Amino acid sequence: MIVTVEKSQLEKLFNLIKKEYEIVAPVLREGVIGLSAVNSLNQLPFGYTEVEEKNFYRVEKSNDKYMFSYIRASFPYKRFLIPPEFTFLKVKRENGKLAFEELTIEKKYAFFDVRGCDLRGIEVLDNVFLKKNQHPDSYYEKVRKNLFIVSVTCRKPSDVCFCYSMGVCPKPKRGFDILITELDDVLLLETGTEKGEKFVKKLDYRDAREEEIEESKKIEKNCIKSLKRSLNTEGFPEILYRNIESNIWNEIGKRCFACTSCTQVCPTCFCFDIVEKNNVNEGLSERVRIYDSCFNPDFATVHRFNIRESIASRYRQWYMHKFAYWVDQFGEFGCVGCGRCITWCPASIDVTEEEKKIRKL
Amino acid sequence: MINIGVFKFASCDGCQLSFFEIVEEILKIGDINISFFLEAQSKNRFDEFDISFVEGSISTPEDIELIKKIREKSKKVVTIGACATSGGIQSIRNYLNYKEILEYVYPSPEYINSLEKSHPSSDFIEVDYELRGCPINKKHLLEVINSFLLNKTPNLPRYPVCLECKIKGNPCVLVLGKPCLGSITVAGCGSICPSYNRGCYGCFGPIEKPNIEHLQEIFKEKGFKGDMFEDILTSFNAYNRTYREQYEKES
Ligand code: SF4
Ligand code: SF4
């Protein structure tokens, strides 16, 4: 259904969802918009906006009248689908025997305000962990199954966004339970599932008018027009394969710190390590799953030899995975154009600039 | 029963204090005998050790003899902290004129019998594991002891502080405008400083391939005062081999 509600109805929607889910939403904390479990709608950073550039980030008061004036959190929602670090197996010595205890993640989240890029990011992770995986990830599956998604159309992009290049629209077409588009005077609500409809029906709504739907389309068009960055994907995987031995990787390798930040802020990077934590005094062993990164020197270390010793080779792995290997693996790109890796790379490396250089090789 | 020795060279004793923080765990493990630990007990015996933990830098001729003896008598030698691993804060002198410093500090320098440089243990002996930090993380001590008992390699990070920082969910303070050495510093502390909204000042010492040149450029671009590498060379890990090599390359 497509309906309109007064902006004041948003709080009711939030509270209805809160009754059934643990809500995770963007919050402003110490000058940065992050993600956190929230209890009330006014914890969201309404009235603020981000200024983002390469290696630069600042939050300031927005100079427009919109609630959804901010853009997207500095971290992606993947942290709540797969926690950065969690114990999934405990083995204990009990009466001379080993007792095994499996731990699962019991969470019923509603993500409140997922933008187009992050929604697509979740779709990419669905393919990685479930749909295109012969061994579906039961931990991801469990949290994902319970997930409720409220998406929001972007009115304006940040200066680092390039979602449209990656086939992502600022006004999502699928994958949400409810989509909110903030118009000048009202909110346009679109439902994608019955679960979403159930909530919207409890609001004070009326059918959307033709001109309201038009207005929402115009918002999307304007947002796309305001995108400052782009990345030309046409034939890009082939171009990358052709240049796999190029000197450009060494050149980037001189700038990159192999700090791992880009992989951690990326909504689609999925790599993790399994660590065994032994505790002799308690006769306890814990198996922990923890985020990893292809920039970690241990990542490609086999029998004490790191096959990606140079930073250049690690950067190449990252870039080629996003824009070439991922296509072979999953039939799509591993990048959704959220631009986070551009903002949060402390070495000022910009994936869209590198694309332009690689095309010129 | 495993036999442990804890030794001290030129240092502040801070890393040895970590043992007092894990007393309960050690007592629970039970099969541990600490036969040498001057800071903790009055009866000490220097015999054969399964693990010797070494704090402090090697800075006198006697130190060299003792560290070699420790190596001979120990199955595993583990350095604890920035002094034993990288020369410590006292290795600032390694880049200065030794004689001048000696005269400046001591009224009668002729009584001082010290090495010209303050060295990490690894300059004289083979070290099995190095625990980084000023001070160390007590979790790493337990990891080494547990791993020895289980006959496995301890899991000590080689990645930079940034990964820990991101796992914690911190925004990058360097991007936000504060000098941070996290990207060239090895993890293990749990990214304490960025978690309190401050830059890492590198007390865990360098990762294997620190990109010092470019980080220095970024520091300049961001308008941070002073010379980043010079600051590293007047800090806890000044004589770490990686920084030493970089210094030699530059001069
Ligand atoms: S590669 Fe960069 S721009 Fe692309 S999805 Fe990941 S963080 Fe966003
Ligand atoms: S780019 Fe690196 S960290 Fe990200 S998914 Fe690929 S291999 Fe993993």
Ligand code: SF4
């Ligand atoms: S590209 Fe940037 S964020 Fe990624 S590892 Fe290199 S320095 Fe870090």
Ligand code: SF4
């Ligand atoms: S704050 Fe420091 S440690 Fe954390 S990501 Fe940034 S550079 Fe790395």
Ligand code: SF4
């Ligand atoms: S963040 Fe850096 S300076 Fe702070 S404790 Fe950790 S390694 Fe030391």
